[in-house]
Amino acid sequence: MNNALLLDAIERYRNGEMSPEENTFFEELRKNNPDIDQLAAEHNFLLGELDKLGEIKAFRHSLNEVQNKLANEGILSENQGKGKARIVYLWNRYRRTIAVAASIAGIVSISTATIVSMYSETKNVAVITPLVDNKLNQFEHKLNQIENKLNVASVAASKPAPKPKLEANFRATGFLVDGSGYIITNAHVINNARNIIVENKKGDQFFTKAVYVNKITDLAILKISDTSFKKVTNLPYTFPKSSTELGEHIFTLGYPREEIVYGEGYLSAKSGYFGDTTSYQISISVNPGNSGGPVINKNGEVIGIISSKETNADGVVFAIKSKNIYNALKEVKGEESIKLPSVNSLKGLDRVQQIQKLEDFVYMVKGN
Amino acid sequence: MSIYDQEKALLAGLAAKETSAIETIYRENYAMIQAFIIKNNGYPDDARDVFQEAMIVLFEKAKLNSFVLSCQIKTYLYSVCRRLWLKRLQQQNRYFPSVELLKETIPVENEIEAHEKQTADFNLLEEALAKIGEPCKGILEAYYIQKKSMPDIAALFGYTNADNAKTQKYKCLLRLKKIFFAQYKNGDS
Secondary structure, eight states: OOHHHHHHHHHHHHHTOSOHHHHHHHHHHHHHOHHHHHHHHHHHHHHHHHHHHHHHHHHHHHHHHHHHHHHHHTSSOOSOOOTHHHHHHHHHHHHHHHHHHHHHHHHHHHHHHHHHHHHHHHHHHHSEEEOOBOOOOHHHHHHHHHHHHHHHHHHTTTOOOOOOOOOOSEEEEEEEEETTTEEEEOTTTSTTOSOEEEEOTTOOEEEEEEEEEETTTTEEEEEEOOTTOOOOOOOOOBOOSSOOOTTOEEEEEEOSSSSOEEEEEEEEESSOGGGOTTEEEEEOOOOTTOTTOEEEETTSBEEEEEEEEETTSTTOEEEEETHHHHHHHHHTTTTOOOOOOOOOOOTTOOHHHHHHHHGGGEEEEEEO | OOHHHHHHHHHHHHHTTOHHHHHHHHHHHHHHHHHHHHHTTOOHHHHHHHHHHHHHHHHHHHHSTTOOOOSOHHHHHHHHHHHHHHHHHHHTTOOOOOOOOOSOOOOOHHHHHHHHHHHHHHHHHHHHHHHHOTTHHHHHIIIIISOOOHHHHHHHHTOSSHHHHHHHHHHHHHHHHHHHHHHHHHHHO
């Protein structure tokens, strides 16, 4: 039996075209001959697959026909929708992408904002150092105590003027604006102080009380309340009416130590920290204790009051413009009669003479 | 006629490849499936493919005498489409969403597995058909798929008589069988 005949037989057997005798014969043949049986099974399977393929193809064809027909009738909308439907479609399709993009954008902006704010906050908080010396050390305390004791012990007989005994925990500078005992300094200097005393170059100490404190302009006016204070006249400096120019040479006197210290520099900018127009930026060497010291130009005019310096930069110091003193005086006008000096006796003198004239009017401010 | 009887009649029609039955099923279910596919990251074309696959699965089922519909055609189609679409999304490695489970579904894993196996077999067969080349492919397709008669085929392919054509067909069938089973067994192992 050759292959073609066998295949023909299998096909006829499959299709039920065989006569009963032939059928029996064929089944016998398969039973007795495993090779033929195997062949027949394979062939049968292949034909079955071909059949099914044909069927499915035909079915797919009718599906497509139906679908196209219905699509043409407009019953099945295969377009992606128009107008609102399209927006809904696009939204559904891309909302996850949008959500991811939005979250990333959100995280980035929040973290950027956080970093920026953290950075600028540290700048705001840490960069400016008020120039009050709050760290008067134990050594100086001891010195003060011993000095006071010595004074009491040795001079008790002769001099009745007892110095106020006080353990200071801060030290800064101030200067007279009125010979009758008004001293100007920074508000941050006397911040929360219970007792404030001032001490002149000679070491005379006087009790004072604050008659004006403005934390915004950082100015304070102290009044010497001690009766031992003798009214002084002829304050040598004046306060300028006009503004000051960049590059002008300036100098200051202050108490960064227990002794008066001279420093000089120049005006670097007409505004202070972060564009603060109520102060100047000056370049000068100052230290804690210089706060409240006068900034004086070569004509002997007080152009400002030293208040703070930038921590991270060298020689960047801020001084409150003396214009603010006028404002402060206006505010206390009703209660105190303060008259600013009007005659300038420093103009034209050389620096050493200017300092000699000045130093009597610059006081150390301390207290606790 | 109860819904059950209606659906039974529809399935009978489907098994007999009646266009009217196919059309009815299309009308009643296509929109739902398309909405589902589009909502879950697909295009209308995807809906078309998936729906047709599901129809073939249903068709295969309907042909079986033993098949008893245990749920509505709607539920069945939805379950199959959902399963097929999830598989496709996974294959494409697309982000696949937590598919809405508002509608009732029934387990269709076995059917889909059988369907996939069948599809793979068909692919093999079609590949084999493509490999045997013309005119063998044409003759076999005409005879087995388009179900044309031998004399017609002889006329179509230029053979002098049906017997010649038949001999040619057997030769072709043998080649097809050789190629198909070589691949089929490879594929299985």
